[in-house]
Amino acid sequence: xxxxxxxxxxxxxxxxxxxxxxxxCVLQKSASRPPWVQRKRPGIRGTSWxxxxxxxxxxxxxxxxxxxLSISLLAPPGTGDTLSIMHTPSALPVSISDKGFGxxxxxxxxxxxxxxxxxxxxFAHKWTFPDLLSDDELARWREDLAESGISVLDVHGCHPxxxxxxxxxxxxxxxAQEFFCHRLRVTHALGGDAMVYHVxxxxxxxxxxxxxxxxxxxEVEPTARELGINVALENHYYAENDRRALSLAFxxxxxxxxxxxFDPGHALISGNTQWLLEHCAPRLRILHLNDNxxxxxxxxxxxxxxxxxxxxxITAFIGESPYCKPLQLEVCWKEERHGPxxxxxxxxxxxxxQLQAKVEANRQ
Numbered sequence: 001x002x003x004x005x006x007x008x009x010x011x012x013x014x015x016x017x018x019x020x021x022x023x024x025c026v027l028q029k030s031a032s033r034p035p036w037v038q039r040k041r042p043g044i045r046g047t048s049w050x051x052x053x054x055x056x057x058x059x060x061x062x063x064x065x066x067x068x069l070s071i072s073l074l075a076p077p078g079t080g081d082t083l084s085i086m087h088t089p090s091a092l093p094v095s096i097s098d099k100g101f102g103x104x105x106x107x108x109x110x111x112x113x114x115x116x117x118x119x120x121x122x123f124a125h126k127w128t129f130p131d132l133l134s135d136d137e138l139a140r141w142r143e144d145l146a147e148s149g150i151s152v153l154d155v156h157g158c159h160p161x162x163x164x165x166x167x168x169x170x171x172x173x174x175x176a177q178e179f180f181c182h183r184l185r186v187t188h189a190l191g192g193d194a195m196v197y198h199v200x201x202x203x204x205x206x207x208x209x210x211x212x213x214x215x216x217x218x219e220v221e222p223t224a225r226e227l228g229i230n231v232a233l234e235n236h237y238y239a240e241n242d243r244r245a246l247s248l249a250f251x252x253x254x255x256x257x258x259x260x261x262f263d264p265g266h267a268l269i270s271g272n273t274q275w276l277l278e279h280c281a282p283r284l285r286i287l288h289l290n291d292n293x294x295x296x297x298x299x300x301x302x303x304x305x306x307x308x309x310x311x312x313x314i315t316a317f318i319g320e321s322p323y324c325k326p327l328q329l330e331v332c333w334k335e336e337r338h339g340p341x342x343x344x345x346x347x348x349x350x351x352x353x354q355l356q357a358k359v360e361a362n363r364q
Contacts, residue, residue, distance in 0.1 A: 092117070092352075092353060092356065093119040093120060093326035094117060094118050094119060094120070094326050094327060094328075094329075094349060094352040094353075094356075095118065095119070095120035095121060095122055095153040095325075095326045095327070095328035095329070096113060096118050096120075096121065096122065096328065096329045096330075096331065096345075096348065097121070097122040097124050097156070097288070097328070097329065097330040097331070098121060098122065098123060098124050098125055099124055099299065099330060099331070099332050100329065100330075100331050100332060100333055100344075100345075100348070101333070102333050102341030102344070103341065106125075106140075106141065106144050107144040107147065107148060110144055110145065110147075110148035110150045111147075111148045112341065112342070112345065113148070113150055113345065114148050114149050114150055116342065116345040116346055116348075116349050117349040118150065118345070118349060119149075119150065119151065119326065120150065120151050120152065120153040120326050120328070121145070121150050121151070121152050121153065122152075122153055122154055122155070122156065122286075122288075122328055122330060123141075123152050123154075123155045123156065123186075123187075123190055123192065124155075124156035124330075125141070126158075127156040127157065127158055127159060128158075128159055128160060128161065129158075129160060130160040130161070130163065132178075132179065132182045133182070133186055138186060138189060138190075141190065142189070142190065145190070151191060152187075152190040152191050152192045153192060153193075153325060153326060153328060154187070154192040154193060154194040154195065154196070154232070154285075154286050154325075154328075155183060155186060155187040155190065155192045155194075155195045155196070156195070156196045157179075157180060157183050157195050157196050157197040157198075157231075158179040158180065158182070158183045159197075159198060160179065163175050163176045163179060164176050164198075164200070165177065165180065165197075165212065165213050165216030165217065166200040166203065166209045166210075166212045166213040166216070167212070168212075173212060173216055176216065177216055177219050177220055180197070180216070180220045181220055181223045183195060184220070184223050184224055184227055184229050184231075185223075185227065187227070187229050188227040188228070188229060192229070193228070193229065193230065193325075194229060194230040194231070194232045194259060194285045194286050195224075195229055195230070195231055195232065196232055196233075196234050196261045196286055196288075197231055197232070197233055197234065198233070198234050198236050199213075199233050199234065199235065199236055199241055199242055199245035199246060199249075200213050200241055200245055201236035201237060201238060201241055202237075203241075205238075205240055205241045205244045205245060210244060210245060210248055213245060213249075214248060214249065214252055217231065217249065217252075217253065217258065218252075221253070221257055224257060225256075225257060230256070230257065230258075230259045230285050231257060231258055231259065232258075232259040232260055232261040232283075232285040232286040233245070233246060233249055233258060233259070233260060233261060234260075234261035234262075234263055234266070234286075234288065235260075235261070235262065235263055235266050235267055235270065235272065235276055235280075236263075236266050236270070237266055237269050237270050237297075238270055239270040239271055239272035239275070242270060242272050242275070242276065243272070243275060246260070246279070246280065247279070250283060255282065255283055258283070259283045259284065259285030259286070260280045260283035260284050260285060260286075261285065261286040261287070261288060262276065262280065262284060262286075262287055262288065262314075262317075262318075263288035263290070263330065264288075264289065264290065264291065264302075264309045264314055265288070265290040265291060265292045265297055265298070265299060265300075265309070265330075266288075266297065267309075268291075268292055268293075268294045268308055268309060269292070269294060269295075269296075269297060271294075273309075273310070273313075277313060277314070277317045281317055281320060281321040281322075282321070282322065284317075284318070284321040284322065284323040285323070286328070287318070287323070287325075287327060287328040287330075288328070288330035289302050289314075289327065289328060289329050289330060289331075289352075289355070290302065290329065290330050290331050291303070291304045291307030291308070291309045292307060292308070292309075293306055293307065293308060294308050298332075299330060299331050299332040300331065301329070301331050301344075301347060301348050301351050302329070302331075302351050302352075302355060303351050303354065303355075311355065311358065312358070315355055315358035315359045315361075315362060316358075316362045318359045318362075319358075319359040319360065319361070319362025319363045320362055320363075327352050327355055327356055327359065329348055329351075329352060331348060
């Protein structure tokens with residue numbers, strides 16, 4: 001192998017929870033395999049991966065379902081070199097929503113997350129606020145993230161009360177599109193690869209409502225594609241809404257634009273878990289892992305003794321899907337239930353490791 005290529009040899013791991021994000025960034029940006037990517041051992045099935053490798057100043061996105069094996073990357077024509085990605089252990093990346101923040105400033109919380117093992121953040125800050133994130137506030141978040149060593153994995157889209165893509169008033173729908181595109185730009189600025197948006201909820205899924213929803217997605221599609229951001233539609237509290245909206249969106253748009261956010265807590269309340277697991281795996285792009293008692297959206301840690309989620313089925317669903325980003329928790333801290341915030345974070349990280357082992361077992 002030539003000296004120029006030795007500098008870009010990187011590692012990607014598919015052992016339980018092991019990844020390297022320093023030289024090789026695991027992404028979900030492409031649905032096709034460049035012609036210069038080859039497998040050393042054809043016929044072995046298993047893990048999905050997305051990777052971006054830089055070579056000779058150019059960035060290449062690689063996509064393939066593979067098992068734990070060595071991958072051979074052929075450099076673009078003319079270089080005459082072969083790059084290799086080998087199965088090598090590194091630190092476990094885990095993401096958590098800022099809904100899990102405790103006392104203190106955002107920087108205080110980001111540092112606390114990092115001290116307890118978390119590497120990534122699901123940015124949900126002000127997702128229900130009726131105003132846009134200011135440039136100054138966005139700059140401050142970027143500074144705090146850099147100082148803490150936490151990276152944004154993906155972002156929650158905006159749902160201010162009454163301002164939705166499916167709203168009955170045309171002017172309100174236009175305002176929702178403005179919020180939507182602004183949040184896409186926030187996602188891009190923070191380094192995320194995907195953005196959550198709810199399917200129509202708290203409303204009957206009539207043809208008219210679904211039509212407004214699809215038309216709104218069509219309006220924001222050019223911005224999402226320009227920025228390279230996947231829009232991952234999230235299941236909510238109503239089974240019929242989930243089934244009709246997700247089915248229609250998946251039929252209308254390709255997976256490069258429209259993905260899926262799985263929230264098992266919402267699925268417990270809707271009673272729609274099995275349908276989601278059976279129909280949405282190919283589109284999985286974002287995780288909101290949490291648990292509840294089927295009565296209220298508590299956002300407990302997964303595997304909570306009072307929780308009702310079937311984590312055996314859920315981890316199998318993740319392991320068999322194309323999802324290859326860090327596992328991500330969307331959980332909330334309550335001192336009366338969890339004790340000190342530090343204890344809550346330690347428990348959450350330990351649970352994420354347990355879930356990661358279960359997911360990896362399904363990728364073998």
